[in-house]
Amino acid sequence: MYLCASMKELKFLNKYLHKYRGRLLLGLIITVVAAVFKLVVPMKIGDSVNIIEQKINGEITDMALVSSGIMKNILLLFGATILAALFTFVMRQTIIIVSRKVEFDLKNEIYAHYQKLSLGFYKQNRTGDLMNRISEDVGKVRMYVGPAIMYSTTTITLFIVVISYMFYKAPVLATFAVLPLPILSIMVYRLSIAIHKRSTVVQQYLSKLTTFTQESFSGIGVIKAYGIEPRTNAEFVELSDGSKQKNIDLVKVNALFFPLMMLLIGVSNILVIYIGGTRYINGEIPDLGTIVEFLFYVNMLTWPVAIVGWVTSMVQQAEASQKRINEFLQTEPAIQNRVSSEILIKGKIEFKNLSFTYDDTNITALKNVSFEVNPGETLAIVGNTGSGKSTILELIGRLYDIENGNLFIDNTEIKDVHLKSLRSAIGYVPQDAFLFSESIEDNIKFGKEDATDQQVIDAATLASVHNNIIGFTNGYNTILGERGITLSGGQKQRVSIARALIKNPKILLFDDCLSAVDTETEEEILNNLHKISEEKTTIIVSHRVSSTINADKIIVLEEGKIIQRGTHNQLVNTEGYYKELYIKQLTEKEM
Template structure:
C-alpha cells in the first residue's frame, strides 16, 4: 500500500470524523452481537420449560422481555449502522473531491510541454475513473474493513468464552481464506493496472474521435474509425474479463468456507450437546447465527482486498502526475508590476520533445508603446518568441528581460496577467459568446464586452445571431467560422486591457478590409501598450514601429516597412508578391 500513503494527509484532515465513525462502528457491532445472545436465551428458556416444567406465564413473560430486548438491540444496531455509513461514506466523498481538486490544480500548474507528451483522454481518465477507484478504498473498503475487524474482535472472544472447543473448529476455514486472498490479491493488482491503462486508451480514442468528427465525416472514415474502436474495445473487454475471472474466485470460496463452518457447528456442537459439554441448545443456535453474521465480513475480506488492490493501481497512476514537477517555476510571491519594455539578448531555444532548435541567437528590444511585427515562413520560430515572452517555456541560452529585469524574476501570475495573448489557433469554450469574451476580464460589463467586439470588428456578426451575445458556442467554438473565432479571441485579449499584446498570426482568416479595420482599432487602443504582431502578411506589418524577418530561427532582416521594401531580400520579395496578388483581385 505504498502508493496509497499519499492519502494519509486526508485521513489526518478528517481524523475526528473517522475516529467518531470508529466508535459508532464499535457501538453498532456491540448491539449486533447481542441479538444472537437474546435468541439463544429464548431457546434456553423454552428448553428449560420443556425439560423441567415450570410456570407457563413466567415463560411467556421471559420470552416477551427477551423479544423486546432483541428488537431494541436490532433497531439500535441498525441506527448506528446508518450513522456509520453516513460518517465513512461522506468522508470518502469529501476526500474524493479534495483529491480531484488536487489533481486538477496540478494539471493547471504543469507546463505546456507536459501536455505535448500526454493525451487528453488519459488526463481525464486519471481524474475521473482512477479517483473513483480510490474513493472505493476510502469509503466502502475502510468502512467494511473496520466493521470486520471490530466484529471479529468482539464476536470471536465471546464465542471462545462460551464454547472454546466449538469455536476452534468453526474458525478453521479462516487461515485457508487468508492464504487464498494473499495469492489472489497479487493477481488483482497486476490486472487492475492493465485494465486502467486500457480504459485510458479508450478515453483518448473516443475523445479524439469526437473532436475530429468533422474530418472523419469529410473523409468518410466512419467505418474504419468504428472498426478501430471496436478492436480497442474488444481488447479492453478481454482485460476486464481477465480481472473478473480472478475476482470471481472470491465469493464461491467464501460461501464454501462459511457452509463448512455451519456444518462444523451442527456436527461438533451436536456431539458436545449430547456429551453434555454444551449445557443447552441455545448455544448452538447462537453459534449458527454468529457464523452467518460473520458471513459477510469474511466474504468482504476478499472484496475489500480487491478494492484496495484496484485503488493501489489507480493511485499509482495518479501519483505519476502528482509527482511531476512543473518546468515553469514561479520564483517570487511578491507583486511585480509590468510596464511593457521587452528585450531578447542572444536567445537560443530548443524544444526538448522534438530536439528542434526554433531560435538561434535572437536579439531585439521593444520599448513600451511600440509595435513589433515578426514575419517569416512556417517553422521559422515566430510563435516561439511569443511563447517565451508569456513564459510558456523557459530558455536555457540567452536572456529575456521585461523592463530591464530578467523575466524569471517576475511573479508568474503578474507577468501573464499583464499579457493579452491571441494564439495561432483560436480556442473558444463551450459557452456563450459573451462569456468567451469575458474570459479576458470576468468583471467586464456588457457595455465593455460590446466595445471590445466592435474593436475586433465582430460585433455585426454577433448581432446577426438569434441570441446575439448569448449564443452558445459548440465545442472549441465550432459554431463560428475561422475568422469569427479569431476576432472573438482578439476581443478577449482587448477587454483584458493588458500592458502587452501578443497576436500570433491571428488575422490570417479575415479578409483584407476587415484586417485593416482591426489594425486601425488596435493602433488606436494600444498607444501605451507594447504590441507584437506575428503575420505572413505585409499589410499587418507595414505600420509597425519595428519589423524583424525570421528564417530558420535567425533574424535575417530588421527595420521599418519603408526601410525593408528598399532592401533586396525576403521582405521586398514578399511585398511585391502580395502587391501583385492584390492588384489581380
C-alpha cells in the first residue's frame, strides 16, 4: 500500500496515506480499470488490420462483412477510449485531491510544531528557512503523494497488463520488445542517486535565497537609509547565481532521462518491426495485425517509461525535502508542559538565588538574583543595557527554563505550573513592540479574541492611544503595514500596551515599553496602570526614573547582579546608580 516503504525519510507520510487509504484504494482500482480499457484500443486496431489483410488475401469476399467488422471495431474503439478517458479523469481527481489533503495536514502539523518550539530555536534558525520548509519543501512532498504515486500506479498497471498480454500473444516478439527495459532500470537507478544529492543542495540554496530576501524586505528602511542598495543587490545576484548553477546541475541530470527513454523506445520499435516482420514472413506469426498491435503497445509504454525518470526525480526531491522537514519535526521543544491540570494564577512571583546563562551565546545574564513580588505590588527594574532586565521577564513567561536557582509562581516551582495557565495569566509588552499586518482593532484583540468593541476602546483609552486611533481615516479599522510600520514608535508601543491590558491578566510585564512616548503621555499611562493594578502583579523595566517613582519596590541590576533595592525615596537618598540616574534625568528635564 505504501510506496514510500523503501524511502526512509518518506516513511513519515505513512500515517497520512493510512488516513486517506479509502480514497487511495479507490484511485488504484480505477487506475487498473482505465488501463484495461486502454488495452482494448490496440487489440481492436489489430483486429481491423487482420480483417483488411483477410480481404486482400481473398479469405473474406463479402465486403459487407469487412465493413461491419471494421465498424464494430471502430465503435468498440470509441467506447473504450471514452471509458478510459473517464476513468483516468476520476483517477486523477481522486489521487490529486488526496495529495492536497496531505499537504494541508502536513503544513498544519509543521506550523503547530513551530509554535511549540522555544525562543532559543528561533534565535538559531532563520525565518526564511522556516518559511521555505513549510512552503517549498511541503510542495515537493505533495508532488510525491499526488503525481508520483498516480503516475507510478499507472506505469506499473500498464506494464503488468500490457506486457502480460504481449507475452500471451507472441512470447518471442514480446521478449525482444521489452529487451531495452532492464538497461533503462539500471540507468534510472544510477541517475536517481545523482538527482537526490543535487535536489538537497537546490533546496538548501532556496532557503538561503528566501532568508536573504525576507531580511532585505524587513530591513528595507535601513538599506535605504545607509544607501547600500547596490551592495545588497550584488549580494543577491551572487546568491541567486549560485542557486541558478545548482539548479542547472540538477536539470542536466534530469535532461538525460527523456532522450534515454526515447532512444530505448525507438530501439524497441525497430526490434518489433524487424523481428516481427521476419517471423511473419517465415509464418511464425499468423497475422500482420499482431505486429501492428505490438507497435501500439510499445508506443503505449512510451509515456509510462518516459515518466519513470520524472517520477524518480520527484521522489528524490520529495525525500530531500521531507528530510529537511523531519529535522525540525524531530526537534523536541525545550519548554515542556509537565502538568496536566490547569490552575488559577494569583500572581505572586519569587526569584530565589537564580542564575541564568543563554545557551546560544554562553552569556550569563543573571547571577544569584533573589526578590519577591506579591499580588497588588509593582516592581520596577532599572539598570544599564545588558544588565539582565529583559531576561527576568522572559523567565517569568517561561520562554526559557532555569537550571540554577528557583523561580516560584504562587509558591510553586515554575516548571510545575501548567504552561497555558501561566501564559494566560500574563500580559506582556516587549521592548520591541510587534504588531501584525491586520487592523488596529484586530491587533488589540490578539489579547482577547472575543473582546467587545467597548472593551477595545477602554483598553486603548487606558493605553492613551484612543485619541490617536480615532484621528485616523478608518479609525480602529485602519490596516497596519508589516510589523505595524504604519504607526509611529510611540503609537506602536501604546497599541501593544492596549493588547496586554485587554486580557485583564493577573501579571503585567512591561519591558521598557514607554521609551518612545513623551513624558506627559508616560505619566498618563502610568496613572491609568496604577488604577487597574491593585490586584495585579506589575513589573516595569525602564531606563526612566519617572516610570519607577510610584513602584512599591525597585531593584537595580548591574551585569546580572542586584546592586541596589528599595523604594524610590530610599534609593534617591542613597549614594549609587539610582541616585545618579535620577539626578541626571532631572537635570536633562530642567534643561
